[in-house]
Amino acid sequence: MSSLLGLKKDDRRTILAKKIQLETNHGMLDLLFILILLASFAISALIIVMIGARVYQNVTVEMQSNFDLRIPLSYISTKVKQHDAKGAVQLMTKEGIEVLVLTSLENQTSYETWIYAYHNQLYEVMVKKGEQVAIADGMAILPLQGLDLKMDSNKLLQVTSYNKAGKKLDLFLNIRSD
Amino acid sequence: MKNKSATKANIFILELTIIILIFALTSAISISLFAKAHQVGQKASETNYAMMKIQSLAETMKSKENLLELKELLANEQTTLYFDEEWASITDRAKASYVIETSGSSEKTVAGTLATVKYLARKNLTDSTLLYQLQVQKYFPQQGGKSK
Numbered sequence: 001m002s003s004l005l006g007l008k009k010d011d012r013r014t015i016l017a018k019k020i021q022l023e024t025n026h027g028m029l030d031l032l033f034i035l036i037l038l039a040s041f042a043i044s045a046l047i048i049v050m051i052g053a054r055v056y057q058n059v060t061v062e063m064q065s066n067f068d069l070r071i072p073l074s075y076i077s078t079k080v081k082q083h084d085a086k087g088a089v090q091l092m093t094k095e096g097i098e099v100l101v102l103t104s105l106e107n108q109t110s111y112e113t114w115i116y117a118y119h120n121q122l123y124e125v126m127v128k129k130g131e132q133v134a135i136a137d138g139m140a141i142l143p144l145q146g147l148d149l150k151m152d153s154n155k156l157l158q159v160t161s162y163n164k165a166g167k168k169l170d171l172f173l174n175i176r177s178d
Numbered sequence: 179m180k181n182k183s184a185t186k187a188n189i190f191i192l193e194l195t196i197i198i199l200i201f202a203l204t205s206a207i208s209i210s211l212f213a214k215a216h217q218v219g220q221k222a223s224e225t226n227y228a229m230m231k232i233q234s235l236a237e238t239m240k241s242k243e244n245l246l247e248l249k250e251l252l253a254n255e256q257t258t259l260y261f262d263e264e265w266a267s268i269t270d271r272a273k274a275s276y277v278i279e280t281s282g283s284s285e286k287t288v289a290g291t292l293a294t295v296k297y298l299a300r301k302n303l304t305d306s307t308l309l310y311q312l313q314v315q316k317y318f319p320q321q322g323g324k325s326k
Contacts, residue, residue, distance in 0.1 A: 030187055037194055041201060048205045055212040059219040066226050073230065156241045167264065169227070172234040174241040 068163035072122050072144050073171040076100065076115060076159050083113065086177045091151045095135045098149045100157075103129065114138065117147035221309075224276070227265045228299035228310040231278060235259075236314040239295050245284070245318045248293055252282040258303075277303055290319035 007015070080089055083102035090101045099116040110129035115122070116138070123138035146162035157173040242248050251257065260274035261267055268274060282295040293316050299309040 030191075034191065034194065037191075037198065041198055044201065044205060048208055051209060051212055055216050059215055062219045062223050066223055070226055070230065156238060169230055169265075170234060171230055172237045172241075174237040176240070 065163050065165055065167060068143065068145065069161050069167060069169040072142055072147065072161045073159055073169060075122070075142065077171060077173055079113065079115060080157065080173050080175070084175060084177050088177070089157065089175050091149055091157075097135055098147075099135075100149055117144050120144060122147065224301070225309050228276070228278070231261070231265060232297045232299055232310055232312045235278065235280070235297055236295075236312055239293075239314055240316055242316070245291055245293065248282065248284075248295075248316075251280065251295060252284045252293055256281045271303070274302055276301060276309070290317060292317050 079102060080100075083089060083104055085103075088103040090103070092099050092101050094114070094116075097116050097118060099114045102113040102115070104111050104113065112127050112129050114125045114127070114133075116135065117123070118135055118138065119140075120143060121140040122142040122144045123135070124141050125133055125138035127133045144161065145164055146160075146168075148158070148160035150158040150160075152158055152172075155175050157175060159171045159173065160168055161171075162168045239248065239251070245252075257280045258271075259267065259278045259280065260269065260271055261276040261278070262273060263275040265276060277300050279298045279300065280295060281298075282293065285292045285294070294313065295315075296311070296313045298311045301307050301309060
């Protein structure tokens with residue numbers, strides 16, 4: 001300030017105004033820098049959250065796809081192995097639907113377990129042999145997009161399940177007792 | 179007074195920079211964890227498919243009544259089955275995303291023959307990562323047994 005004392009009043013005013021302008025610009029730059037820093041922080045946080053969400057979504061979709069394909073096959077596999085006796089595992093068509101018929105003997109009475117796909121669900125019904133039951137009377141067990149059943153040379157049962165994504169998975173089951 | 183406010187601003191920027199550095203570090207860790215989660219999910223799916231395919235092959239092998247039907251499988255040192263990325267069977271080795279190697283052997287006993295088949299599922303021919311393996315044995319009584 002003392003260096004300004006030797007100058008004229010107008011010059012002093014001009015220099016002071018310039019100094020104030022410079023300080024204001026510096027303050028503005030600081031603020032801009034902080035704002036850019038905050039914006040970059042927010043954008044990075046958003047990107048991280050989006051990546052995390054995408055990964056979680058992929059993992060969930062993959063798990064659901066595996067569940068849709070594998071669980072019906074595992075269920076049928078367990079049921080077939082449980083009922084594997086001579087002539088106890090058969091494929092029949094009831095009301096135009098391919099049905100896996102598993103026969104079992106309980107207290108001298110023959111029972112049939114029907115397993116089939118109906119209305120995008122895996123259905124099961126247990127009836128006394130010879131009794132007539134409608135396909136719709138069964139009990140829905142699992143959601144299912146499609147199920148194919150084929151008996152190859154009466155010894156190898158081919159079960160194919162489909163999921164929502166159109167993927168399919170085959171399982172061959174050896175009917176040991178036949 | 180001016181110096182005091184400048185120091186305050188500098189401290190604020192320093193604080194902000196440290197926070198961003200910590201954030202960058204945690205986000206790097208998070209991204210690597212996300213990648214690992216994706217890999218684990220992928221591997222679980224692959225193992226599932228490999229398990230089902232091998233189970234089907236094993237059940238098919240078990241369904242053979244006659245030892246002659248397994249002759250080809252037991253005679254070859256190793257047979258490789260090729261699958262595309264959707265696990266559909268293909269013959270083109272170059273396009274294979276997954277492979278199942280089968281190797282068989284038979285052991286003659288007094289009362290018959292014990293056939294052993296080993297199944298190994300791998301990601302592809304170059305990747306040695308094992309997805310699933312299963313050894314299946316079937317006994318064929320009175321077939322090709324060794325004489326006393």
